[in-house]
Amino acid sequence: xAGVSQSPRYKVAKRGQDVALRCDPISGHVxxxxxxxxxxxxxxxxxxxxxxxxxxxxxxxxDRFFAERPEGSVSTLKIQRTQQxxxxxxxxxxxxxxxxxxxxxxxxxxxxxxx
Amino acid sequence: AQSVTQLGSHVSVSEGxxxxxxxxxxxxxxxxxxxxxxxxxxxxxLLLKYTSAATLVKGINGFEAEFKKSETSFHLTKPSAHxxxxxxxxxxxxxxxxxxxxxxxxxxxxx
Numbered sequence: 639x640a641g642v643s644q645s646p647r648y649k650v651a652k653r654g655q656d657v658a659l660r661c662d663p664i665s666g667h668v669x670x671x672x673x674x675x676x677x678x679x680x681x682x683x684x685x686x687x688x689x690x691x692x693x694x695x696x697x698x699x700x701d702r703f704f705a706e707r708p709e710g711s712v713s714t715l716k717i718q719r720t721q722q723x724x725x726x727x728x729x730x731x732x733x734x735x736x737x738x739x740x741x742x743x744x745x746x747x748x749x750x751x752x753x
Numbered sequence: 754a755q756s757v758t759q760l761g762s763h764v765s766v767s768e769g770x771x772x773x774x775x776x777x778x779x780x781x782x783x784x785x786x787x788x789x790x791x792x793x794x795x796x797x798x799l800l801l802k803y804t805s806a807a808t809l810v811k812g813i814n815g816f817e818a819e820f821k822k823s824e825t826s827f828h829l830t831k832p833s834a835h836x837x838x839x840x841x842x843x844x845x846x847x848x849x850x851x852x853x854x855x856x857x858x859x860x861x862x863x864x
Contacts, residue, residue, distance in 0.1 A: 642796070671851065680843050680854030681797070694851065729796060731852075738785045738847045739804050744796035 640664075642745035644730050650751045651720045659715045659748045663732030670713050671742060672705055673729040681729055687713060688736050720752045755780040755848045757827075759855035767863045772816075772831040774858045776844030779825065784846045786827045788818055791841040791857075800842075803827060814838070834862045 643662040651657050663670050669688055673681035674697075683697040689710035698705070702721075707713040717724055727749045731742040760775040778784050785804050789797040801812025808820040818829045827844060839862045844855040 669850070673852075678857075680845075680857050681852070683851040683853070686851055694849070697851075731797075736850045738850060740850075741799055741802065742852060744789075744798070746794070746796045 642730055642732050642743055644745035644748050646748060648749050652753055653720060653722060655720050656718045657720055659728050661713045661730030661745060664743055667732035667734055669733045669736045670707055671731040672715050675727040675729055722752050725750055725752045755784060755846045755853055757844045757846050757855040759844050759858050761858055763859045765861040766834045768836055769833050772834045774829040774842050776827045776855060777825050778827060778846050787845045788829050789843045836862050838862055
């Protein structure tokens, strides 16, 4: 595709429900990132993939958060037993390769509201 | 660890006036710095990046930023604001391939 695509754009969940957020990176991009953006804040890093390998998951806030990218393309961020503090916009980004000079291209995000 | 600080969570300018959004970084090594813009309900769009080449970096939509090592700053400027510039602006530094963002500055443009 032309850009990073995320679905759904909006998700409302009841506290305790599991949710799955999908990210389709730009075709051919090796690196994929997930960020969490709380209301009024800057995005914060969650996790990073190089192809199918999850190289860094240091930003995942708890073991209720899990991400995968089994075939090195589409990625899913799963949140189990959602809590109100999980309400945020979840942004996905991809870049051609890893490394500090590469531009990360962002999707429009998924806005998660936990009631 | 590297970090960035954006001074001013909200900046308001008149249409046609100078835009100045401030960003200071903290880094023990030469940083790679970025400015992103976020329009309502949209993702982040790259405005410009500094990767240790020219200290004055020109970006899209008439924006530019100057890297000043002595001041550890990377302020974003635009000579003449347009109504369409109203958005949230984020300064970021990259470390280990992951972006570390500032808190953001919301820019309002008055007619």
